[in-house]
Amino acid sequence: MMKKELGxxxxxxxxxxxxxxxxxxxxSVVNLLNLANLIGLFGVFALxxxxxxxxxxIDLSLGSMFALLGVxxxxxxxxxxxxWPLALLLVLLGGLALGGIQGFLITRLKMQPFxxxxxxxxxxxxxARYYTSDSTRGFGYGDxxxxxxxxxxxxxxxxxNTFIFLIILALILGVLLHRSVYGRWLYAVGKNEEAARxxxxxxxxxxxxxxxxxxxxxxxxxxxxxxxxNSVSPSSFGNFYELYxxxxxxxxxxxxxxxxxxxxxxxxxxxxxxxxxxxxxxxxIPNSLxxxxxxxxxxxxxxxxxxxxxxxxxxxxxxxxxxTAPKPTLAQGKPTTAPRGAAxxxxxxxxxx
Amino acid sequence: MxxxxxxxxxxxxxxxxxxxxxxxxLRVDRGEVLGLIGENGAGKSTLMRVLGGVIAPSExxxxxxxxxxxxxxxxxxxxxGIAFVHQELNLFENLDVAANxxxxxxxxxxxxxxxVDNAKMRARVTxxxxxxxxxxxxxxxxxxxxxxxxxxxxxxxxxxxxxxxIIMDEPTSSLTISETERLLEVIADLKAHGISVIYISHRLxxxxxxxxxxxxxxxxxxxxxxxxxxxxxxxxxxxxxxxxLKALYTPPKQPPQPxxxxxAGVVTTAFPDRRIDLSVRRGEILGLAxxxxxxRTSLARAMFGVDPxxxxxxxxxxxxxxxxxxRDAIRQGIYLVPEDRKRSGLVLELPIRENVTLASxxxxxxxxxxxxxxxxxxxxxxxxxxxxxxxxIDTEAVTLSGGNQQKVVLGKWLSMxxxxxxxxxxxxxxxxxxxxxxxxxxxxxxxxxxxxVMISSDMEEVIGVSDRVAVMxxxxxxxxxxxxxxxxxxxxxxxxxxxxxxxxxxxxxxxAP
Numbered sequence: 026m027m028k029k030e031l032g033x034x035x036x037x038x039x040x041x042x043x044x045x046x047x048x049x050x051x052x053s054v055v056n057l058l059n060l061a062n063l064i065g066l067f068g069v070f071a072l073x074x075x076x077x078x079x080x081x082x083i084d085l086s087l088g089s090m091f092a093l094l095g096v097x098x099x100x101x102x103x104x105x106x107x108x109w110p111l112a113l114l115l116v117l118l119g120g121l122a123l124g125g126i127q128g129f130l131i132t133r134l135k136m137q138p139f140x141x142x143x144x145x146x147x148x149x150x151x152x153a154r155y156y157t158s159d160s161t162r163g164f165g166y167g168d169x170x171x172x173x174x175x176x177x178x179x180x181x182x183x184x185x186n187t188f189i190f191l192i193i194l195a196l197i198l199g200v201l202l203h204r205s206v207y208g209r210w211l212y213a214v215g216k217n218e219e220a221a222r223x224x225x226x227x228x229x230x231x232x233x234x235x236x237x238x239x240x241x242x243x244x245x246x247x248x249x250x251x252x253x254x255n256s257v258s259p260s261s262f263g264n265f266y267e268l269y270x271x272x273x274x275x276x277x278x279x280x281x282x283x284x285x286x287x288x289x290x291x292x293x294x295x296x297x298x299x300x301x302x303x304x305x306x307x308x309x310i311p312n313s314l315x316x317x318x319x320x321x322x323x324x325x326x327x328x329x330x331x332x333x334x335x336x337x338x339x340x341x342x343x344x345x346x347x348x349t350a351p352k353p354t355l356a357q358g359k360p361t362t363a364p365r366g367a368a369x370x371x372x373x374x375x376x377x378x
Numbered sequence: 379m380x381x382x383x384x385x386x387x388x389x390x391x392x393x394x395x396x397x398x399x400x401x402x403x404l405r406v407d408r409g410e411v412l413g414l415i416g417e418n419g420a421g422k423s424t425l426m427r428v429l430g431g432v433i434a435p436s437e438x439x440x441x442x443x444x445x446x447x448x449x450x451x452x453x454x455x456x457x458x459g460i461a462f463v464h465q466e467l468n469l470f471e472n473l474d475v476a477a478n479x480x481x482x483x484x485x486x487x488x489x490x491x492x493x494v495d496n497a498k499m500r501a502r503v504t505x506x507x508x509x510x511x512x513x514x515x516x517x518x519x520x521x522x523x524x525x526x527x528x529x530x531x532x533x534x535x536x537x538x539x540x541x542x543x544i545i546m547d548e549p550t551s552s553l554t555i556s557e558t559e560r561l562l563e564v565i566a567d568l569k570a571h572g573i574s575v576i577y578i579s580h581r582l583x584x585x586x587x588x589x590x591x592x593x594x595x596x597x598x599x600x601x602x603x604x605x606x607x608x609x610x611x612x613x614x615x616x617x618x619x620x621x622x623l624k625a626l627y628t629p630p631k632q633p634p635q636p637x638x639x640x641x642a643g644v645v646t647t648a649f650p651d652r653r654i655d656l657s658v659r660r661g662e663i664l665g666l667a668x669x670x671x672x673x674r675t676s677l678a679r680a681m682f683g684v685d686p687x688x689x690x691x692x693x694x695x696x697x698x699x700x701x702x703x704x705r706d707a708i709r710q711g712i713y714l715v716p717e718d719r720k721r722s723g724l725v726l727e728l729p730i731r732e733n734v735t736l737a738s739x740x741x742x743x744x745x746x747x748x749x750x751x752x753x754x755x756x757x758x759x760x761x762x763x764x765x766x767x768x769x770x771i772d773t774e775a776v777t778l779s780g781g782n783q784q785k786v787v788l789g790k791w792l793s794m795x796x797x798x799x800x801x802x803x804x805x806x807x808x809x810x811x812x813x814x815x816x817x818x819x820x821x822x823x824x825x826x827x828x829x830x831v832m833i834s835s836d837m838e839e840v841i842g843v844s845d846r847v848a849v850m851x852x853x854x855x856x857x858x859x860x861x862x863x864x865x866x867x868x869x870x871x872x873x874x875x876x877x878x879x880x881x882x883x884x885x886x887x888x889x890a891p
Binding site: 200204205206207209210212213216217219220221222223224225226227284 | 682684703704705707708709714716721722723724725726727728732736737739740743746747748790
């Protein structure tokens, strides 16, 4: 039971086939490897965003985190000559800490996720620009972190390491989300926080952990992006990237109301998004239409999914009526107020990555 | 003879499996205060919703001002001059008084621009507030008003539509004594202006002091009417009780054992000035009766760590326990089957299996990874033991009937080790068959040595299932009844805050075990 993911995969294959037929360059090895690299880069932090969205929250601060952590990372390596393992560790800890602060504000001080992370977006970006006086930080011609650079931007048998990272992370998070106790709690909290609390789950910690994971993955992404671009321009580095992550998660089946989504879905959502961008280039569609194409596909995708859900739910309700006692109960009469079906959830939780 | 304003004849309302109203007849005269009383669930609120046009009756005629209606819509009811002062106030806290009074009928200005004319609305509300003796102005934000003041806003709203009948449903349940007196003065003033009031209350003292006539409902039927000079507490309570109680009682296999749960001087957030002392032994089902809002649910929530405990001590098997969160409570073996199972008891969109193990998932996990086989086994065991009717344990809880949903909630707790269990209205909205199954399960649990507290507003359930009954009234325990003393009359007297009569209790129908 993973209809949603299957549908996405099908859509990807169809797009590949059509685009490849129109322009065979799309299926060239060079283009596919480039695509894989981008999917890897944009997939890692989309996974974190997905976890946050499953709690019913949102993280708008990711792009600015990249800028702040990015300038610090480059500075640590170049200006302070910190050994790269230590610099890497510090950036990861920085991401975890920022996530932790946001999680604390949201769960303990009961602030709205949108507001907290929007302020994060503004604060981190501002801090990054102030710290560097708006100047771009980059690596000189020295090889301050050649080893790390090779790890982050290299490849194994031609396959970009970023893509391999994404697959490994997706497997780990897939187990976490779909097989572990924490994953179960995350879905329960996202669907019905009160019932979760009444079952003795520490909902605050469950939610805060999602933000911390998201922050940590933002740290990982920062390092990957730094070695992708080799420089960090504090005012534009990572701009709007959080929106790519949200779009990928939503396209991959996460509901902004929480409680729905899967790791496989988020990965497929990221892939679809990158394929669309690539397709715009390959097919010679004016680059300026890039965002418009993305927006349209997401809109249609989510709309179609919602309609399918509603139809499935009606069927389930009818089946429920036929199955049980002749007199309808409230639960069967109007199955749920949530717009997206229960069917989707079990599909999501049963699937394996 | 006063002019008849309103006449309900033969009103019935049938829901699938339930007859909520059965041939109700009710007359309201012009300028009279009609007291409407009855137990929890007697049909008072349903009847008033029929009158307000919120629900349509299955049969019967509503005659207002000489015109017959088979049913009414809310706007028709309003046009006929029927106004509600709701139990849960229906005001917009973010708007000011005048805007609330004119909600949906805003005074407009600016022609085609259709702007709201605040000045005009405020000017029209001012005299209404003066008439009610309110000391706030029309531009006050409702958020800043007390409950009593908000009630005045509701009454002003009723006056602004020239209401002829104002229905007040438990208007004094959250008022202080002086606020209550003030409200009774307002009612007297309304009456003097020829406006009728239907006054629904559990507080018989208030009914005595303001009603011209009292109609008593029981099981959806009008069972009696008392004129002003016939009013007495005893007469009213006698009419409210007296339905046929089916014999439900299964005695425990063994007498209650020592240990269990002692609640000593507990203070809840709902009634910070009251202390609760209560004990329930292992192997005993203690019924917790009382009127809606008497503080029973607050006690259960405090015991389960949902709401903070403001004072007092909880002891289990003579050891004091700390309960700061549901997690703590669960660790101590205190479980709650909550009143609102769809909101607090279950994650409806999750399958039965995941709901059953939600509270104990770590027990079925190795290194935080869920052991699917162990989980399925426990869920299957629970589904079988509780005879949950569902195609499989992977069926989502949302598709189950109320009774089966409740069994899933029970399954969640029974798969663990309960020591004290609170059941809050365990059979509300559940069909008869599933009800008796749940009673049997409770008895089985008690016989296994669990101390059980059953909060219930269903008299039949309280008297038929409990080994002892504690009654709450306005935040504290107003009395304890042993089985020999069980009677609807005694429970109701205590629930209304009256002393038990000292003469032999009329407990014949409740029958000793």
